[in-house]
Amino acid sequence: MKAGLYPVLGPPASGKTALALDWALGVLERRGRVLWVGLPHQRAYVYRLLGARGAFLGLEFLSLQALYYRVLAEAGWLRPLLPGAGRVALVGEALRELMGPGVAPGEARLFARAIAELKRSGLSPFALPKEGEAGRLRRVYLAYERLKRGSLDYDDFRHKAIKAPLRLYPEPSLVVVDGFREVGPLDLRFLQRLAKRVPVLLTLEVLPEGLTPWRELAPRPPRREVLALANPVEEARYLLKALKRALAPKALGGEGLAPEEVLVVAPEDRIPGLLLLKEEYGLPLEDGRERSLAETEEGERVLALLSPYPTGRDLLALGFARLGRKALRLGLAGEEALGLLAEREGLLEEWRAFLALRAPGQDLLAWAEEALERLGVEAKEPFLARLRLALRVDRADPLAWWRSLILDETLPPEVGKGIPVLPPLRATGIRARRAYVLEWVAGRYTLGEREDYFLLEELREEGPLRGLKRRLRGLDPLFREEVASRGEEVVLLYPRAGPSGPLEPLAEGRRPEPLPPSSRLEALPHTPFRPIPPSRARGLPTLEALRRFLEECPLRVYLERFPTTDGEARGWALLAKDPKALEADPAVSPWLQAHREHLEGMAFFLNWDGRRYRLRLDGVRRQGKAVHLYRLLPEDEEPDLGRRWTEWKALENLLSRDDVEAVHLWAWPWLSEPTPLRKTPYRKGEAVPRARAIGPRLEEALAGWEAGSFAPRPGNACYTCRFEDICRKEEG
Ligand code: SF4
Missing domain, CATH: 3.40.50.300 (P-loop containing nucleotide triphosphate hydrolases)
Structure with a gap:
């Protein structure tokens, strides 16, 4: 087989890998040596394909990156490698130099990606225009290159491999490049150079401009x-x-x-x-x-330590179980809320231990090492290396950068x-x-092609940036075919x-x-869990409980009769319990003063018991033979008198008494103005159709309640149910 580049073009599953394998096996049988270049996740697959054809010696799988690394090593051109996270850190440093402090890791990542793309295509900063966002990219690119001096990023390897003397020891008899949809211009130049020494079989789905295929394969639909x-x-x-x-x-x-x-x-x-x-x-x-470093078990613990707004989950990950569970249950996040929770629940000791673990010491590296030790992180170096990079970017506040750099770099794929x-x-x-x-289905298998933030399509069509790949190439159908x-x-x-x-x-x-x-x-025989609903409720039900029993979920109404927490009284409940406490509150006191006329003599949360049910009235005030009924609502809540039963039934009952001439109905959200339901009060002898309409529904609800059918009725009410689906769990 003569040296040269043998490009094979074929759609997905057209037999490109099978052809490459035949070539490779031919060489191996003659005791030749094959370098198989592919994507890292293809390694196990290629070895398995080869293994299925027998036992062979002499084939080595490596990524393009590893091949470049080897070429530079053989030429003695190696320098320290700057990994992906280091690249983002250096771009961050460049941005800070040019634009001052306050650079976010996300912004640095955006620039780092754009610089990588330019370098992959062999374009220097001088190919970029001087104005606009592209001009900003040009300046950052230049500063990045200056800061990077002395080390090589992944794209420098590619660039240098094109110029480095090719020693290739031991020289392969064949190089196979397979598994790529397409190759970039620098990769192609390297392969063309390699092909002057050895045969290079290059299989692709999309051919680079100017390259003619040696062979074209027809589709073989599976x-x-x-x-x-x-x-x-x-x-x-x-x-x-x-x-x-x-x-x-x-x-x-x-x-x-x-x-x-x-x-x-x-x-x-x-x-x-x-x-x-x-x-x-x-x-x-x-x-x-x-997976990135952050997605390993140890990485998750370190991220929990660095979380800017710690959550219950973070606390649990770090071993603060009691506080963590409570915070998780309440869905709390952030130091302030968690601190208050710890105080309320008597878990201050746990909270202080958490804060002490999070508080960085003077010597940040020493603190980090100790914290990693306490978190049980065995391989500390990958984390510490990223902290060193973060310190380089932002000495004053390196933790946000540390977190971002841990999230950044992907780990090599695991063996299947x-x-x-x-x-x-x-x-x-x-x-x-x-x-x-x-x-x-439509929209699920796509390459997400879209315009680039810095370099729009028209910039990529002509001028010095012509070598850059277009972003909108309509490759989705090919990708779907591939999948x-x-x-x-x-x-x-x-x-x-x-x-x-x-x-x-x-x-x-x-x-x-x-x-x-x-x-x-x-x-197994299917016996789904069915909770046994309660069959009897002691005591008088309130009228609203009866309404909700009918309209919402009977089990929830039943459960809500039992107080589950001693919840702190707020708003109207606090005013009823301890008015003095609110008079001292500067946010509430002026409002109380302004509404003294309504509040004086008001009785809060009165129970008016009947034979079969109870009316629980939010607020009642008497003025001679006139009665004012208030529906007291939480702050900013919309009036709900149209839905409720209590006020209407109370109105009807009051108007039937000799000592009542008129009834005023009000809706009053906390810290707002009371609003009368209508301008004139309801007077004796006046028909109240709404109250009358409740009658048959009330009878229906009472019959159900007395029969004791408190089965759960899932529906919209579940979204706000604080029993957290207790009805569907085996352990309550
Ligand atoms: S989760 Fe839904 S069905 Fe279950 S008790 Fe709550 S409201 Fe009723």
């Missing part, structure tokens, strides 16, 4: 089946059952596939749900998502141990015998509707036959 399920839950359960059947031995009615013969592609946000169910189905699912569940981008360049693709061909057989699943309504499938499918039960829960 066997595809599209299945429609009712909703995402049914879709996920169907997938798990199908996987179980695929792995089960043939003797048990399964298909006898090995885990590595199957893969699943799913939108990133669906993956945690599938992984959660893997125990129930006993499936060896493996998380194929990219089961069925990989891959997000769409991690599935490129990998195939299996059977692939399942979840949620095959839909990740196996020799591909099963595309989609839900007909999701929580927000019907979904548009990318291809119409049929409803599959139901699969046999596959988890213990599905296989």
Whole structure:
């Protein structure tokens, strides 16, 4: 095989990898040496393909980055590597130099990404215009390069590899570059240079400008089946059952596939749900998502320590369990709220220990090392290295930067141990015998092409930036084709509707036959938990409880009769309990003064007991033969007299008494003006149709209440129910 570049062009699943493998095997059989260059997540896949063809020596898989690194090492051109997080830190430093303090990590990340793209295409800062946002990028790029002097970022490796003397020891007999959709201009220049020494087989889906293919492969569409399920839950359960059947031995009615013969592609946000169910189905699912340092168990603890607004979850992660659980239950966040909670719950000791752990000492590195030790972090160096970078960017406030840099850098992919569940981008360049693709609906499988913030499309079309890749290239159909061909057989699943309504499938499918039960829960006799609702409520119900018993949820109304906390009295309740306390409050006192006329002589929260129910009146004031009834509302709440029963029934009862001539109805939100329901009061002898209409409904409610049917009635009321679905839990 002669030295030279052999570009092979073919759509997804057209046999590019198979062709490359044949070439590689031919070389290996002749005891040659093959360098296989691909994306890091393809390593295990390539070795497995090769292993399936026999035992061979002489093939080495490496990423393009590793190849550049090797070329520079052989040439003696290596210098310290600046990793991705370091790059963001240096850009932050450059921004601070140019624009002063107050640079956010997110802004630095935006610039770092733009600089990386320019460098990948071999463009220097001088290719950028001097004006506008692109001009700002130019200045930051220049400053970044100056600050970086002495070390190399990933793109410098690429750039230098083009110029470094190629020693290539031991020299490969073949270089295969496979698994990429396309290559950038600098990568291509490097490969062309390499091809002068050795044969280089380059397989691509999109050919760079000016390169003619040595061979073009025709599409070989895989066997595809599209299945429609009712909703995402049914879709996920169907997938798990199908996987179980695929792995089960043939003797048990399964298909006898090995885990590595199957893969699943799913939108990133669906993956945690599938992984959660893997125990129930006993499936060896493996998380194929990219992880950053922050997503490791140790990283989560460090992030909890650095959280600017600590939450209950953070406290739990750091081992402050009692306070953490209480904060989580109340949904509190932030030091102020948590401090108050600790004080109220008598957990100040725990709170102080948390604050002490968080408080950085004079020597930040020593404090961090000690904190990491206390958090049980074994590999401290990756965290400390990022703190050193953060200190370089912002000595005064490095913690926000430390947090951001921990979030930034992705970790190398783990070696496959089961069925990989891959997000769409991690599935490129990998195939299996059977692939399942979840949620095959419009908008889910896209490359998210959009205009760049700094360099708009027209800048990329001409002038010195012409080498930059266009952002709007309409590659989505190719990408979808790629996802839909990740196996020799591909099963595309989609839900007909999701929580927000019907979904548009990318291809119409049929409803599959139901699969046999596959988890213990599905296989065992189905006896769902049914709580036994209470059957009797002692004491008189209030009229509002009866109304809500009918209109909302009987169980909730029943449970709300028992006070669950000694909740602090606020607003009207506090005024009724301790008016003196509020008179001293500068926010309330002027309002109390202004409404003295209404408040003087007002009785709060009166119980008016009848034979079968109780009227609980918020506020009542007598003025001779006139009675004022007040509906007292929390601050800013809308009047609700139209919905309630109490005031109308009280009005009707009052007007039937000899000592009452007129009744005034008021609605009064806390700290606002009282508003009369109508200008004139209700007078004796006047018909009150609203009160009359309540009669039959009240009878119905009383009959239900006395019969004792307090079953839960799920509905809108659940959104505000403080019993947190107690009705559906096995342990209360
Ligand atoms: S969660 Fe819903 S159904 Fe259950 S008690 Fe509360 S309101 Fe009733």
